[in-house]
Amino acid sequence: MIRRLTKEDHEQVFLFLQQDPSFNLFIIGDIESFGYDADFQDVWGQFDGNGSLKAVLLRYYDSYIPYAPGDFDADGFARLIRETARSLPVELSGKEEIARQFEERLPLGAKRTLYFCECRTDECARQEMGAFAVKTAGWADVDRIIDLRRRIPEFDTRPTARDMLVKAMETNSARTYYIEQDGKMVAAASTAAENSLSAMIVGVCTDQEHRGKGYASAIVAKLVCDLLAEGKMPCLFYDNPDAGRIYHRLGFCDIGLWAMYR
Incomplete structure (x- = not known):
């Protein structure tokens, strides 16, 4: 039934x-x-x-x-x-x-298949945080987050992205950490579907001219440490082998596959 x-x-x-x-x-x-x-x-x-x-x-x-x-x-x-x-x-x-x-x-x-992974320990993440000033985004930063994502060629930023981010922030089911240079947001990562048990890390991105500096790794590492400290399992998807190697270095382990049809 x-x-x-x-x-x-x-x-x-x-x-x-x-x-x-x-x-x-x-x-x-x-x-x-x-x-x-x-x-x-x-x-x-x-x-x-x-x-x-x-x-x-x-x-x-x-x-x-x-x-x-x-x-x-x-x-x-x-x-x-x-x-x-x-x-x-x-x-x-x-x-x-x-x-x-x-x-x-x-x-x-169309089907897209992604690796699904989770991180059960912050031992590796703590070593990747570095000395960067990772900030927590607030309401005033919503448009800056969307603008950064739209500057990333690999991202498909939908027209509803801003409204969905606002709704998620209103329900405390999302947060965004970022790094800025000269007042400009140059790297960020967010959570989605945060709940009492887990959270999905999404929107990991770095402005093209600032790549290779370890910004994204530092942001994801801080998210991992903060989520685990709150008793939430950090999870994420990836399909890029280079990204996978970075996430594995941070302590993530593959646990299966996730399929998306859009």
Whole structure:
């Protein structure tokens, strides 16, 4: 049986998602930030005959994330997505072995597969922080963050990026650390989907003329140290081998693959 979840289900849902807290950080973060009644978010659950959860599906605006530790009703979830999707192709992401089950069931966007990693210790990160002045961004820095990202050729900064960053800051589910030179923000990294258990590090970027100085490594290292000190597991994606080597040097370990269809 698949049904919409409510706040009365929260304890069971949270225990279920804690089986895989890193891979579920987006679902956990969105539920903690926005609950079960927001008009831009829905959460459904599949239950077995004994009333135990078998799978969860999250809709956040026009994007979907499924999760199941084993077999689940992919056909049933696909029907829900077709009934509620407001645009095609469908945007879907998740643990690769779960997400790929929708490839023959839905009109999905182009697939991108990323390495998913987490960092359980700050031992390596503390050695990479260096003597740089890493600052914490505030509300006055929102436009500077977006402007820096737009200057990075590798970044696809969407028109909604500013609104999403503001909303995340309002719910304390995101923070940005940065380094500036002569009053200009030249490197930054942010978190997304921060929750009580974990956080995703995103938006790691350095202005082209300031690369090779260790700025991004220092910022990510500080994020790692601060998150772990708060009891949150730092996680991130990468698909660039050079970036992967840097993250591994900071103490991150690959734990699987993440698929995105957009």
